[in-house]
Amino acid sequence: MTHDRRRLVVVGGSDAGIAAGMRAHQLDRALAPLVVVADAYPNFSICGLPFYLSGETPDWRDLAHHSRDDLEAAGLQLRLNHAATRVNADNHTLDVRDPDGGTLVIGYEQLVIGTGAVPARPPIAGLDLDGVHVLHTMDHVLAVHADMTAASATRVLVVGAGYIGLELADAFTHRSLDVTVVEMLDQVLPTVDAELADELRATLEAHGVTVATGVTVEAIEPGGAGLRVSADDGTDRPADIVVVAAGVRPDTALAETAGVTLGINGAIIVDRRMRTDVPDVFAAGDCVETWHALLEQPTYLPLGTTAHKQGRVAGSNAAGHDATYAGSLGSQVVKIFDRVVARTGLRPQEAAEHGFDPRTVDVTTDDHKAYYPGATPLRIRLTGDADGQLLGAQLLGHRDAEVAKRCDIIATAIHQRLTVTDLLDLDLTYTPPLSAPWDPVQQAAQAWETTQR
Numbered sequence: 001m002t003h004d005r006r007r008l009v010v011v012g013g014s015d016a017g018i019a020a021g022m023r024a025h026q027l028d029r030a031l032a033p034l035v036v037v038a039d040a041y042p043n044f045s046i047c048g049l050p051f052y053l054s055g056e057t058p059d060w061r062d063l064a065h066h067s068r069d070d071l072e073a074a075g076l077q078l079r080l081n082h083a084a085t086r087v088n089a090d091n092h093t094l095d096v097r098d099p100d101g102g103t104l105v106i107g108y109e110q111l112v113i114g115t116g117a118v119p120a121r122p123p124i125a126g127l128d129l130d131g132v133h134v135l136h137t138m139d140h141v142l143a144v145h146a147d148m149t150a151a152s153a154t155r156v157l158v159v160g161a162g163y164i165g166l167e168l169a170d171a172f173t174h175r176s177l178d179v180t181v182v183e184m185l186d187q188v189l190p191t192v193d194a195e196l197a198d199e200l201r202a203t204l205e206a207h208g209v210t211v212a213t214g215v216t217v218e219a220i221e222p223g224g225a226g227l228r229v230s231a232d233d234g235t236d237r238p239a240d241i242v243v244v245a246a247g248v249r250p251d252t253a254l255a256e257t258a259g260v261t262l263g264i265n266g267a268i269i270v271d272r273r274m275r276t277d278v279p280d281v282f283a284a285g286d287c288v289e290t291w292h293a294l295l296e297q298p299t300y301l302p303l304g305t306t307a308h309k310q311g312r313v314a315g316s317n318a319a320g321h322d323a324t325y326a327g328s329l330g331s332q333v334v335k336i337f338d339r340v341v342a343r344t345g346l347r348p349q350e351a352a353e354h355g356f357d358p359r360t361v362d363v364t365t366d367d368h369k370a371y372y373p374g375a376t377p378l379r380i381r382l383t384g385d386a387d388g389q390l391l392g393a394q395l396l397g398h399r400d401a402e403v404a405k406r407c408d409i410i411a412t413a414i415h416q417r418l419t420v421t422d423l424l425d426l427d428l429t430y431t432p433p434l435s436a437p438w439d440p441v442q443q444a445a446q447a448w449e450t451t452q453r
């Protein structure tokens with residue numbers, strides 16, 4: 001057993017952990033955070049996994065946000081293939097299993113936990129069969145890739161039509177595989193309103209993806225040359241590969257040994273300085289609850305954007321500074337084939353559940369002046385409270401229609417607590433090939449105002 005003592009130890013080498021370590025070193029150059037990482041892939045872009053599978057990013061090594069050398073040059077000391085197994089909060093030590101199975105004991109003054117999330121494993125019989133996968137780590141993607149490139153693989157079934165399931169459908173279609181997506185709920189992409197989801201479903205089907213909604217997968221069994229997937233609609237679908245993309249749950253196993261309190265969805269409760277309720281233990285990323293900036297209450301929103309920011313706050317505070325996490329609006333975007341769907345803030349139903357009196361307009365405009373070639377329809381569902389407060393938006397359009405950045409305008413406005421009408425005052429850019437004198441966001445705001453008269 002080895003003993004070591006560090007001022008700052010970070011557990012987790014993905015978005016939150018690396019952000020925490022790098023920020024701490026930026027603020028205090030004398031601080032060399034020790035980052036304990038269970039696998040061999042520090043700072044890889046989990047968000048990029050579908051694009052390695054599609055072949056658009058052919059080399060998995062390119063998914064690294066920073067190389068190991070970059071990270072070490074940025075002041076981090078990495079312990080790869082080391083799994084932290086226990087936090088002994090009373091004596092400020094961390095037990096770590098080394099690659100040979102031995103135990104290291106590392107003392108810390110400040111600890112940041114960024115253990116992230118693990119893929120949900122719904123109650124489906126046969127999840128452990130060969131050819132059945134989840135997708136959250138580099139090891140996962142390499143395993144899917146190996147199966148996918150086997151000569152015999154022609155049929156993929158994706159369980160779950162959330163944004164990851166849909167990105168996978170797109171990716172496998174790039175590989176000319178025969179793709180089926182099965183979703184338990186009544187629509188694809190349940191994080192947006194059905195009106196937009198229906199359009200997206202049509203896009204998937206136009207690209208040859210078979211979509212089944214309102215169908216729950218019950219069992220996967222070996223069958224013939226591959227697998228057979230049975231569901232509650234009585235179907236028994238053949239597949240060579242099954243990928244289960246049914247959401248995530250926070251990985252709190254380590255944090256629980258420290259005695260932290262868990263909250264929403266079993267995520268670690270933290271304050272807005274990313275402090276847990278155990279002294280000198282911070283946590284950030286997919287393993288924690290997230291402060292919702294509009295609702296002003298915690299929620300669970302596991303996203304890379306959030307993990308980076310929370311990690312930075314945790315790292316600042318662990319280095320002795322005073323940083324506060326401003327909060328999330330649940331802003332997210334996904335590209336499926338040539339379509340982009342984005343959302344920020346609250347959907348009408350969510351707003352109503354939280355006591356607002358939401359009013360939504362659904363507007364379709366050209367993304368830029370129609371006389372300039374290439375204009376495409378851009379749909380915006382804009383939601384404001386009856387008192388005018390801007391609450392949220394959902395957008396769907398062509399990938400060249402600046403959907404994400406238009407969503408970001410609205411996210412910025414919500415962050416600044418603007419009203420719907422305030423959107424009309426924003427001095428936004430315009431040239432005919434890209435927009436209109438009133439940007440589509442402002443056209444949606446005008447339509448919203450008109451319906452309120």
Ligand SMILES: Cc1cc2nc3c(=O)[nH]c(=O)nc-3n(C[C@H](O)[C@H](O)[C@H](O)COP(=O)(O)OP(=O)(O)OC[C@H]3O[C@@H](n4cnc5c(N)ncnc54)[C@H](O)[C@@H]3O)c2cc1C
Nearest residue numbers: 012013014015016038046047084116117285286303304305
């Ligand atoms: C396919 C896919 C696509 C995505 N696309 C997007 C996107 O487009 N936009 C977006 O915002 N988000 C996206 N996300 C979500 C985003 O990837 C996560 O929110 C983000 O990775 C969370 O980062 P994290 O650092 O909290 O945790 P994780 O990425 O889960 O990393 C956890 C880290 O902790 C380590 N670890 C865990 N336990 C231990 C232990 N006991 N000891 C040592 N190390 C440990 C792991 O090895 C890993 O390094 C996507 C996720 C997936 C799976």
